[in-house]
Amino acid sequence: MTEARIYDAQKIKNLTRLIFTANGIPEADAETIAEGLILSDLRGVYSHGVVRVPMYCERLRHNLVNRMPKPTLKKTSIASLLMDGDNGMGFVVGKQAMAEAINLANDTGVALVGVKNSGHFGMSAFYLLQALIADMISFVYTNSSPAMPVWGGRSKFLGASPFAAAAPGGEYGPFVLDMACTVTARGKLKYAAQRGETIAPGLALDSEGKPTTDGNKAFHGVILPFGGVKGSSLAMLMEILSGVFTGAAFAGDVRNPHTDLTGPQNVGHFFMAIKPDLFMSLDDYKKRMDILFSRSKSCDKAEGFEEICIPGEIEARTEANRRENGIPFTPDVIRGLEKEANLVNVSPDLD
Ligand SMILES: NC(=O)c1ccc[n+]([C@@H]2O[C@H](COP(=O)([O-])OP(=O)(O)OC[C@H]3O[C@@H](n4cnc5c(N)ncnc54)[C@H](O)[C@@H]3O)[C@@H](O)[C@H]2O)c1
Structure with a gap:
C-alpha cells in the first residue's frame, strides 16, 4: 500500500474551502463544506472526508447542485418544520436544518426537521456534534442512493444510509453512534x-x-446489510423517515452522486433534537450518564479486548490527536485535491 504522509488539518481545510469558493460556492457555505469534510478526516472517517472533493466538484461542474440555494421552511406543527433544501449542497442544508431543530427544541423540548431536495451530506456525526455543542440529544437520518439489497433481494435497492444518534454525557464525554447500514x-x-x-x-x-x-x-x-434482516430493516426505516415522510426521492430514486450525472439527487434527511433535561435536571441526567458509562467500562472484558469504549470515544481520541499532530493522507487523496485546485486556478499550499 502507498505510504501516507502527515498533513496539517488547517491547510487541507483551507485548500478545500478555496476549491469550493472558486467553484462558485459562497464563502460561508464553502467554510461549512470544508468543516464537514475535514472533521471526517480528523475523526478517522476517511471515506467521507476530502477524498470526496472531486465527486462534489464534478457535480458542481455539471450544474447538478444549486450553488446559492435559498432553503425554505414550513412550520407543520408546534414542534416540526419541513425544509426544502433548494438543491443546495447537503452540508449547507443539513447544518441549517440541525440549527433549526435545536432552536425549536429550545422552546418545545423536542423538535423535528424533515428535509427534501438536499444532496449527499457526508458524515452524519457532523450534525450530531453540532447538537452536542448545544447540549441536545439528537437523531440524524438520511437516505442515499442504492447500495445494498433489501433482505431476500440480490440487487442494489436500499441505501447504505447511516443510523446516527448522540446524547451528551458528563465526565466520560458523549455517546456518538454513527453507523452505515451496510456490513x-x-x-x-x-x-x-x-x-x-x-x-x-x-x-x-x-x-x-x-x-x-x-x-x-x-x-x-x-x-450485504449488517446483521442480515435487521440492518436491511433499519435501512428501510431510514428510507421511510428521510424519503417517504419528507417528500424527497425514495425507493431507489436517489441518484448515485458518483456515477449518475443526469440530475439532482433529491436526498431527504430527518433531524431530531431533544433537550436532555425533559424529565429531570441536566445535572442529574449527566450524573446518570456517568454511571452508565463507568459501569459499562468496568465490565469484565472478553478475550482480545483491552478496553471497553463508548460509541464515539475512539473517533474523539483520533480527532484530538490529529488536531495536534496532523492527518495522514495517501498520495491519491492529495493528488485529487491538487487536480481540483488546478482546475480552478487555486495554488495548493500544503507544505
Ligand atoms: N451520507 C451518506 O449517505 C452516508 C452513507 C453511508 C455512510 N456514511 C457515513 O460513513 C461513516 C462510516 O460508517 P461505518 O458504519 O463504517 O462506521 P464504523 O463501523 O466505523 O463505526 C460505527 C459506530 O461504531 C462505533 N464503534 C466502532 N468501534 C467501536 C468500539 N470498539 N467500541 C465502541 N464503539 C465503537 C463508532 O463510534 C461508530 O459510532 C459514518 O460517518 C456515516 O455517517 C454516510
Missing part, C-alpha cells in the same frame, strides 16, 4: 478485488445473488 464499506471490497484477495463470509453476494468470499466477485456483486 462493510464498498471501498474495502474494491481494495480486495484489486489485490485478488478473499473477504470474510457474510459480507457480499456475487452478481448471481450467491454468497461469496471472492473479493473480485463481491466487488461486482452487492454488499
Whole structure:
C-alpha cells in the first residue's frame, strides 16, 4: 500500500474551502463544506472526508447542485418544520436544518426537521456534534442512493444510509453512534478485488445473488446489510423517515452522486433534537450518564479486548490527536485535491 504522509488539518481545510469558493460556492457555505469534510478526516472517517472533493466538484461542474440555494421552511406543527433544501449542497442544508431543530427544541423540548431536495451530506456525526455543542440529544437520518439489497433481494435497492444518534454525557464525554447500514464499506471490497484477495463470509453476494468470499466477485456483486434482516430493516426505516415522510426521492430514486450525472439527487434527511433535561435536571441526567458509562467500562472484558469504549470515544481520541499532530493522507487523496485546485486556478499550499 502507498505510504501516507502527515498533513496539517488547517491547510487541507483551507485548500478545500478555496476549491469550493472558486467553484462558485459562497464563502460561508464553502467554510461549512470544508468543516464537514475535514472533521471526517480528523475523526478517522476517511471515506467521507476530502477524498470526496472531486465527486462534489464534478457535480458542481455539471450544474447538478444549486450553488446559492435559498432553503425554505414550513412550520407543520408546534414542534416540526419541513425544509426544502433548494438543491443546495447537503452540508449547507443539513447544518441549517440541525440549527433549526435545536432552536425549536429550545422552546418545545423536542423538535423535528424533515428535509427534501438536499444532496449527499457526508458524515452524519457532523450534525450530531453540532447538537452536542448545544447540549441536545439528537437523531440524524438520511437516505442515499442504492447500495445494498433489501433482505431476500440480490440487487442494489436500499441505501447504505447511516443510523446516527448522540446524547451528551458528563465526565466520560458523549455517546456518538454513527453507523452505515451496510456490513462493510464498498471501498474495502474494491481494495480486495484489486489485490485478488478473499473477504470474510457474510459480507457480499456475487452478481448471481450467491454468497461469496471472492473479493473480485463481491466487488461486482452487492454488499450485504449488517446483521442480515435487521440492518436491511433499519435501512428501510431510514428510507421511510428521510424519503417517504419528507417528500424527497425514495425507493431507489436517489441518484448515485458518483456515477449518475443526469440530475439532482433529491436526498431527504430527518433531524431530531431533544433537550436532555425533559424529565429531570441536566445535572442529574449527566450524573446518570456517568454511571452508565463507568459501569459499562468496568465490565469484565472478553478475550482480545483491552478496553471497553463508548460509541464515539475512539473517533474523539483520533480527532484530538490529529488536531495536534496532523492527518495522514495517501498520495491519491492529495493528488485529487491538487487536480481540483488546478482546475480552478487555486495554488495548493500544503507544505
Ligand atoms: N451520507 C451518506 O449517505 C452516508 C452513507 C453511508 C455512510 N456514511 C457515513 O460513513 C461513516 C462510516 O460508517 P461505518 O458504519 O463504517 O462506521 P464504523 O463501523 O466505523 O463505526 C460505527 C459506530 O461504531 C462505533 N464503534 C466502532 N468501534 C467501536 C468500539 N470498539 N467500541 C465502541 N464503539 C465503537 C463508532 O463510534 C461508530 O459510532 C459514518 O460517518 C456515516 O455517517 C454516510
